[in-house]
Amino acid sequence: MDMNEFARRFTAAKDKLYRIALLYLGNADAAEEVLDEAAYRGVKACGRLKEPEYFDTWMTRILINAASDELRRRKRHQSFEEFPESAAEEFDSLPLKDAISRLPKELKEIVVLRYFSGYTLKETAEILDIPQGTAATRQRRALSLLRLELGEEVQR
Amino acid sequence: MNRNEEYYALLGELSAAEAPSASLKKAVRRNRTNKFIVRPLAAVAAVLAAFTVIVNTSTTAAFAMSKVPGLKELAKAVTFSRSLKDAVDHEYAQLVDLEKSSSGITANVEYLIVDRQQLVVFYRLSSKDHANIGTDCDFYTAGGERSGSSWGPNPYELGTGSMPENGSLRSVYVEYFDTEVPPELKMVLRFWDADDGHPAAGEPEYICEMDFDLSFDPQYKSSGKRIEIGKTVNIGSRSVNVRALDIYPIRTVLQVEGASSNDAWLTGLEFTIKTPDGRSFGSESSGTIAYSSDVSVPEIQSYTAGSLYFSGARSATLEISGAKWLDKDMEKVRIDLKNASASALPSGCGLEDARLETRADGTSVWVVTFLEKDSLGQLLMPAVFDAEGKECVRELSWTPAQNKYLDRTAPEGFSYTTYYLSGCSSDTVYMQLCATEVWSGDIEPSRISLDLD
Numbered sequence: 001m002d003m004n005e006f007a008r009r010f011t012a013a014k015d016k017l018y019r020i021a022l023l024y025l026g027n028a029d030a031a032e033e034v035l036d037e038a039a040y041r042g043v044k045a046c047g048r049l050k051e052p053e054y055f056d057t058w059m060t061r062i063l064i065n066a067a068s069d070e071l072r073r074r075k076r077h078q079s080f081e082e083f084p085e086s087a088a089e090e091f092d093s094l095p096l097k098d099a100i101s102r103l104p105k106e107l108k109e110i111v112v113l114r115y116f117s118g119y120t121l122k123e124t125a126e127i128l129d130i131p132q133g134t135a136a137t138r139q140r141r142a143l144s145l146l147r148l149e150l151g152e153e154v155q156r
Numbered sequence: 157m158n159r160n161e162e163y164y165a166l167l168g169e170l171s172a173a174e175a176p177s178a179s180l181k182k183a184v185r186r187n188r189t190n191k192f193i194v195r196p197l198a199a200v201a202a203v204l205a206a207f208t209v210i211v212n213t214s215t216t217a218a219f220a221m222s223k224v225p226g227l228k229e230l231a232k233a234v235t236f237s238r239s240l241k242d243a244v245d246h247e248y249a250q251l252v253d254l255e256k257s258s259s260g261i262t263a264n265v266e267y268l269i270v271d272r273q274q275l276v277v278f279y280r281l282s283s284k285d286h287a288n289i290g291t292d293c294d295f296y297t298a299g300g301e302r303s304g305s306s307w308g309p310n311p312y313e314l315g316t317g318s319m320p321e322n323g324s325l326r327s328v329y330v331e332y333f334d335t336e337v338p339p340e341l342k343m344v345l346r347f348w349d350a351d352d353g354h355p356a357a358g359e360p361e362y363i364c365e366m367d368f369d370l371s372f373d374p375q376y377k378s379s380g381k382r383i384e385i386g387k388t389v390n391i392g393s394r395s396v397n398v399r400a401l402d403i404y405p406i407r408t409v410l411q412v413e414g415a416s417s418n419d420a421w422l423t424g425l426e427f428t429i430k431t432p433d434g435r436s437f438g439s440e441s442s443g444t445i446a447y448s449s450d451v452s453v454p455e456i457q458s459y460t461a462g463s464l465y466f467s468g469a470r471s472a473t474l475e476i477s478g479a480k481w482l483d484k485d486m487e488k489v490r491i492d493l494k495n496a497s498a499s500a501l502p503s504g505c506g507l508e509d510a511r512l513e514t515r516a517d518g519t520s521v522w523v524v525t526f527l528e529k530d531s532l533g534q535l536l537m538p539a540v541f542d543a544e545g546k547e548c549v550r551e552l553s554w555t556p557a558q559n560k561y562l563d564r565t566a567p568e569g570f571s572y573t574t575y576y577l578s579g580c581s582s583d584t585v586y587m588q589l590c591a592t593e594v595w596s597g598d599i600e601p602s603r604i605s606l607d608l609d
Contacts, residue, residue, distance in 0.1 A: 007180055010180055011180065014175040014179060014180070015173070015175045017175065018173060018176070019170045019171075022170065022173055023170065032175075035175055035176070036182050038179075039179040039183035040182070042183070043183045096159060096163060097166055115163070116167065116170060146159060147159040148159050148160060148163055149159075149160055150160070150163065
């Protein structure tokens with residue numbers, strides 16, 4: 001994929017990517033930094049994307065990885081705590097947005113992609129490079145923790 | 157409001173959120189800046205770079221240029237670099253196959269690709285105890301001195317854009333600018349758990365370290381040829397002497413010098429080498445240039461590009477399409493931190509804000525934001541000195557963004573870069589400009605025909 005094509009597709013997708021980062025990290029400044037980093041990684045790597053139809057999932061994967069790297073960095077320098085799955089009461093006590101940000105990483109990814117980005121279970125599994133069954137299991141656990149009752153497929 | 161109601165409310169709130177508009181522009185600019193890295197002056201060389209990776213090869217390793225096992229996997233791993241891909245396609249790879257284990261981590265150094273001035277090491281990590289392993293690497297000569305100028309592991313060139321997974325093939329690069337790759341090197345790998353984050357400076361929490369001894373086949377190191385050019389091109393009102401082209405198996409090096417009569421130092425060059433069959437050789441991704449040599453010495457400078465070695469071309473055309481210049485009267489910028497002012501900067505650029513922050517741990521950090529012209533790329537070398545020319549900060553970092561105190565956005569064609577000066581011992585500091593002027597794009601490129609035979 002050349003730069004012009006990347007620029008066109010990134011511009012069309014950036015709002016969606018930003019919202020993923022916003023939900024993942026919990027604040028606009030961090031989401032903007034992560035979007036910047038993901039854009040840079042995409043610019044460097046776009047020459048290796050041979051199938052443009054996979055741009056969305058490819059770029060989303062880059063963003064999720066950048067967001068995860070940022071969370072790891074923050075964990076070393078600030079007190080940022082993910083709650084374990086056993087801490088149901090802690091999750092219940094938080095507004096939904098905060099509860100999502102405190103989910104363990106593997107559950108947060110599923111929730112953000114499935115219920116706030118419009119990806120199907122199959123697409124989510126591809127982005128995260130996990131089996132679809134694993135994605136389904138994590139989805140059930142996440143919805144249970146968050147006390148959400150949502151269908152299997154969510155409209156985009 | 158129950159949880160489902162919260163969900164729909166949050167969905168509505170997020171749907172209104174709009175991404176900042178500058179992310180792509182910043183990314184493109186950052187990518188271009190990395191292609192115009194200015195080699196450090198002698199005074200700043202100690203500050204920059206130096207992350208050397210030492211790779212060990214067994215003296216019993218197979219040095220044969222053909223029938224190197226496992227090359228198919230290596231070929232898949234190097235598709236990000238046409239030079240490396242061409243090298244592997246022509247079986248220009250040295251099998252190493254060294255393995256060491258410690259603290260539940262196993263490292264396999266598998267291949268080397270080496271020529272006279274560059275070394276690329278391919279290795280793999282595995283562990284049952286750590287899901288994601290990060291590595292820091294250093295290279296040393298037989299005498300124990302740090303060697304080369306390198307980068308790596310680069311997680312963004314192999315894999316999907318994040319930390320390489322355990323078991324995946326990783327790469328490390330080592331470059332030599334003024335000397336050649338030594339006949340032997342030692343690589344020291346230090347491992348950290350990527351899920352815990354990188355060990356903080358001064359507080360190493362490495363899991364373990366391993367070293368590997370490498371020696372290189374002289375046949376690889378001697379490959380390459382020089383094409384003498386000896387022509388002068390005019391770039392705007394200034395002249396550049398194009399002296400020679402060195403073609404190595406994994407890089408091409410253009411040797412140039414700015415004319416002594418120029419009123420500015422040449423600090424960057426944009427060029428493409430085109431072969432009759434339509435191939436273009438420049439940087440790996442866009443076909444333009446890499447970086448320059450010591451800007452303080454107006455002598456022969458080296459600019460690297462993708463390798464023509466395996467192209468089979470007997471002729472080519474060198475197109476020079478851009479150059480960066482540093483006005484000889486504007487090399488250093490004097491920065492008054494207390495008054496947030498700076499001596500002459502390139503037109504349109506400026507010091508926007510400087511203030512002293514006290515961090516939670518009690519350390520003081522000067523936060524200094526510059527407005528930079530996008531066309532110039534990186535404005536300042538990342539090194540800070542006092543009036544005597546000594547480094548005067550304990551730690552320096554920077555980000556292509558404005559600081560949180562500025563409530564305005566950069567005008568079109570400009571961007572902010574913020575520097576963080578920790579432990580600065582002076583209120584008046586000096587930084588080196590990278591360029592004051594750029595010439596590119598809208599003028600017909602200068603062309604030189606090359607005979608490669």
